[in-house]
Amino acid sequence: xxxxxxxxxxxxxxxxxxxxxxxxxxxxxxxxxxxxxxxxxxxxxxxxxxxxxxxxxxxxxxxxxxxxxxxxxxxxxxxxxxxxxxxxxxxxxxxxxxxxxxxxxxxxxxxxxxxxxxxxxxxxxxxxxxxxxxxxxxxxxxxxxxxxxxxxxxxxxxxxxxxxxxxxxxxxxxxxxxxxxxxxxxxxxxxxxxxxxxxxxxxxxxxxxxxxxxxxxxxxxxxxxxxxxxxxxxxxxxxxxxxxxxxxxxxxxxxxxxxxxxxxxxxxxxxxxxxxxxxxxxxxxxxxxxxxxxxxxxxxxxxxxx
Numbered sequence: 001x002x003x004x005x006x007x008x009x010x011x012x013x014x015x016x017x018x019x020x021x022x023x024x025x026x027x028x029x030x031x032x033x034x035x036x037x038x039x040x041x042x043x044x045x046x047x048x049x050x051x052x053x054x055x056x057x058x059x060x061x062x063x064x065x066x067x068x069x070x071x072x073x074x075x076x077x078x079x080x081x082x083x084x085x086x087x088x089x090x091x092x093x094x095x096x097x098x099x100x101x102x103x104x105x106x107x108x109x110x111x112x113x114x115x116x117x118x119x120x121x122x123x124x125x126x127x128x129x130x131x132x133x134x135x136x137x138x139x140x141x142x143x144x145x146x147x148x149x150x151x152x153x154x155x156x157x158x159x160x161x162x163x164x165x166x167x168x169x170x171x172x173x174x175x176x177x178x179x180x181x182x183x184x185x186x187x188x189x190x191x192x193x194x195x196x197x198x199x200x201x202x203x204x205x206x207x208x209x210x211x212x213x214x215x216x217x218x219x220x221x222x223x224x225x226x227x228x229x230x231x232x233x234x235x236x237x238x239x240x241x242x243x244x245x246x247x248x249x250x251x252x253x254x255x256x257x258x259x260x261x262x263x264x265x266x267x268x269x270x271x272x273x274x275x276x277x278x279x280x281x282x283x284x285x286x287x288x289x290x291x292x293x294x295x296x297x298x299x300x301x302x303x304x305x306x
Contacts, residue, residue: 001033001040008101009082015111016083016148018118023111024048043104047112056121061109063116063129064139074138074280074289077126079114079145080107086148087182091208094231094305097144110144117152127159135165138289140280141179141201150186157190160198178202178292180229182209184219197224202292204229204301226291227298229276231305232262244304246279255304263302276303 003011014023030044046060064075081097082088088095100106116122133139147153160177181187181203191197205219207230219225235258238244243251256275263273274290277283283290290296 003040005098005101008107012080012083015080015114020051024051040104043108047108055115059112061105061112063113063126065109074140075133076140076143077113078110078143079117080110081144084114084148085146085182087184087209087211089208089210100144123155130159131163138292139177141177146181147183147186150189153186153190157198160201176200176292180204180206182206184209184211184215187222188218191222202226204291207231226296228300229291230300230302232259232266232302234258234262234304238304244278247277247282252277259302259304263300267300272299274299274301276301
């Protein structure tokens with residue numbers, strides 16, 4: 001049994017509310033299709049049982065994932081896309097996060113994390129898992145999903161500041177969390193309240209927001225902002241061939257060249273620009289990550305919109 005995006009989005013909307021009655025019904029309906037290992041029904045049952053038990057025991061899915069084929073072994077945190085993205089605009093037309101919904105376990109982990117963020121107990125669980133990350137980790141905050149509220153944003157920024165090995169951004173010897181966001185109004189509201197931002201968090205201002213350039217410029221002025229991360233259109237051959245997935249894939253050099261050309265055509269040749277090769281940890285020497293590196297502050301990073 002498979003589910004299309006429309007059906008999964010409807011279920012995601014039920015997970016994004018604090019009344020989980022409809023979500024439980026949706027998960028139970030999935031179970032009726034069968035609970036064979038690794039199926040939708042199998043993973044739906046795990047989430048439903050945990051939820052009906054009060055969502056307070058051991059989580060059925062890891063809170064912080066170990067990465068994927070694109071991220072490598074980079075630890076990361078995600079929630080359900082779209083329903084947790086208050087600043088999403090036309091990015092919803094090409095959001096790669098929906099591709100993760102082909103994997104039932106990934107979808108259910110996103111749902112679980114969306115639920116955890118809704119309660120003090122759940123947020124404590126997330127913070128505890130974050131604090132287990134080893135010294136020297138890179139950590140990507142939100143591969144999928146976004147800061148759905150000022151409360152969630154404050155929670156994450158406060159949590160990042162609790163690490164005993166907090167360092168200045170770009171220092172490879174310490175924990176360097178980084179991420180991407182279109183929740184610009186939430187950031188600006190927290191900043192206007194006089195919030196003191198963590199010194200080891202790098203924010204990439206990603207394209208596709210529903211907000212205008214005036215809001216974007218205010219975001220770029222925040223002390224945590226590294227710079228823009230922009231999706232551009234390139235020849236579809238780079239997507240169909242898998243060239244965009246990393247430097248080890250044939251055609252990646254030509255793909256990156258076309259990304260740079262697209263950035264120049266759209267924003268001008270005077271802008272400092274960099275083409276994301278597609279695999280975190282393979283874009284700079286010594287395993288450095290461009291989106292989390294002090295040397296890349298102010299540089300526009302481009303990637304194919306796919």
